[in-house]
Amino acid sequence: MPNPALPEVPFLTSDDSMLSRRFGKEILNYYAGGTLNRYSFLRPDTAFLSRAASQSNARFVALNGLNPLVKEQTDLQYLKLGDLKPLIGEQPFALSEEDEIKNFDSSKKKPLLVFLGLLDDENAQEIATTNHGSVKGQPFFAVDVTPREPFTEAASALLKDQEAQGASVQASPMKMILHPESAAMYAQARSMIDWNTRSPFCAGCGQPSLSVHAGYKRVCPPTDAASSTPRGECLTRKGVSNLCFPRSDPTMIAAVVSADGQRVLLGRQKRFPPHWYSTLAGFLEPGESIEEAVRREVWEEAGVHVGRVVIHSSQPWPYPSSLMIGAIAQARPGKEDIQLNDKELDDAKWFSIEDVRTALKVGTGALGESPPEGYKEGDLRLPPAQAIANRLLAAVAEGFLTAVPKI
Ligand SMILES: [Zn+2]
Known part of the structure; x- marks a missing residue:
């Protein structure tokens, strides 16, 4: 396996701070060093997410069983919204979080979609946000394309189509030779999709939970259209510290x-x-x-x-x-x-x-x-x-x- 070049932190390459003189340069390891701006404060802004996802330069990192779709082993296969329409529809963030929670129906599954962030690009179109002016950059998302019910058919067709375009699934972590920027993006995508997949139920009351904040938070909605039994009180709906956030x-x-x-x-x-x-x-x-x-x-x-x-x-x-x-x-x-x-x-x-x-x-x-x-x-x-x-x-x-x- 070739040793990948260790990435440099762009804003630290010519770092001459007192800290670096005292302790040496900051050291970067594989899977770290990505340059996406995660814009965590924009995750609840579904109007922004909807605009970002439909930008012509928006790209989606696809994971099948947590393994990435890659091309030539060193780069991820980036999909466009158009490629994913049969799976996630034309407007994946059409509803506000409030409405998502209000309309919650645990019998209606949706493929997981995670907002990863924006890659700096001065030439990119501005994207309006609801409360933070406009931002600029290339939007990246992660999407779970694992063929499982009720998306088995759509996901299988998508994978077949991507394979016909030269993509393959990198199933061996020990043979991972993605270049550093892609590796960092994959690390974020994999951990987020894995956490959501393994946390389908509320830790407070054991009932199905809902992924919000573009994949970064799971909430316990007060009602579930799939069930005629009232959900009752749940501690996770009281106080911010009771919500379920991704773990490291x-x-x-x-x-x-x-x-x-x-x-x-x-x-x-x-x-x-x-x-x-x-x-x-x-x-x-x-x-x-x-x-x-x-x-x-x-x-x-x-x-x-x-x-x-x-x-x-x-x-x-x-x-x-x-x-x-x-x-x-x-x-x-x-x-x-x-x-x-x-x-x-x-x-x-x-x-x-x-x-x-x-x-x-x-x-x-x-x-x-x-x-x-x-x-x-x-x-x-x-x-x-x-x-x-x-x-x-x-x-x-x-x-x-x-x-x-x-x-
Ligand atoms: Zn609950």
């Missing part, structure tokens, strides 16, 4: 360096092919800081006691909606013996920095894929540059520098 699950991932700075702690899961290792990772628990989560997970998984933890960078990981918080941590002297306490890992080992450096050059790739040229059978294999684990190890291999690594 904070996950720590750390490159743990030995006390003398000469070795790196790596672990492997049973499902990994031989010689494959990666950095240790785990979900944060309520009531602990990121640093504490790193110390807990590393001890639970490998028995090593960690001291200082430095946060390096973060990465949205849309499988389904983790926020990977990358850290570099150092083991405490004399507390480096490995013991697999929780048995989550199949093995954990200390590797020399030199072994890691070699593996970053000739041993990376997608799980189960052949290594690049120059790899010696039996040597360490590591995740590809799309994974933050690779970036953390690159930073360690380069002496913990915070500049974008060049591996």
Whole structure:
């Protein structure tokens, strides 16, 4: 798998702030770095959304079973509203949110449609909003085109048509080589469609909920035309904090360096092919800081006691909606013996920095894929540059520098 070029944050490329001089350049990981302006405050403005969707330059990212429609593997296949008419109609945002809620009928399913944002384009037509003047840019949306009832026929026909135009469905996350802007757009689209799909019922009363705010919020309407039984009171209709918003699950991932700075702690899961290792990772628990989560997970998984933890960078990981918080941590002297306490890992080992450096050059790739040229059978294999684990190890291999690594 070719290593994708790491994107630069356009407004930070020539950054000479005091912060960057003190802490180094901001580091960007794969799936981050998209330049869409999400305009979150325009999501409830259905009049704006309706205008945006019908602009001639509006584009729709299509997901089939959460996998993207792509062309030539490196770019998304962008659809136009016209392509989607059999599925979402001519005016997908025709009703105001108030009317959507009032007319709610849980028996009438609609394909999920999410407003992703506007891409800056000075030459684009102005789009009027209801309360914020007009905005300019190319609108992007995400749409679920999975063939399922009652859209099986329309979705299947659409997919067939797109395939005839050269599109395909990228079904393997480990073979993802979308260019960075598309990857970031896909990350947003995938997490949003996944969250909506998996949250069809109200968390307060268990009845069907309705997607509003262009896919970013789910509400529990007070009535449902599909049911003759009154829905009754629901806590989620009282107070803003009771509404259901999309989640991001904070996950720590750390490159743990030995006390003398000469070795790196790596672990492997049973499902990994031989010689494959990666950095240790785990979900944060309520009531602990990121640093504490790193110390807990590393001890639970490998028995090593960690001291200082430095946060390096973060990465949205849309499988389904983790926020990977990358850290570099150092083991405490004399507390480096490995013991697999929780048995989550199949093995954990200390590797020399030199072994890691070699593996970053000739041993990376997608799980189960052949290594690049120059790899010696039996040597360490590591995740590809799309994974933050690779970036953390690159930073360690380069002496913990915070500049974008060049591996
Ligand atoms: Zn409810």
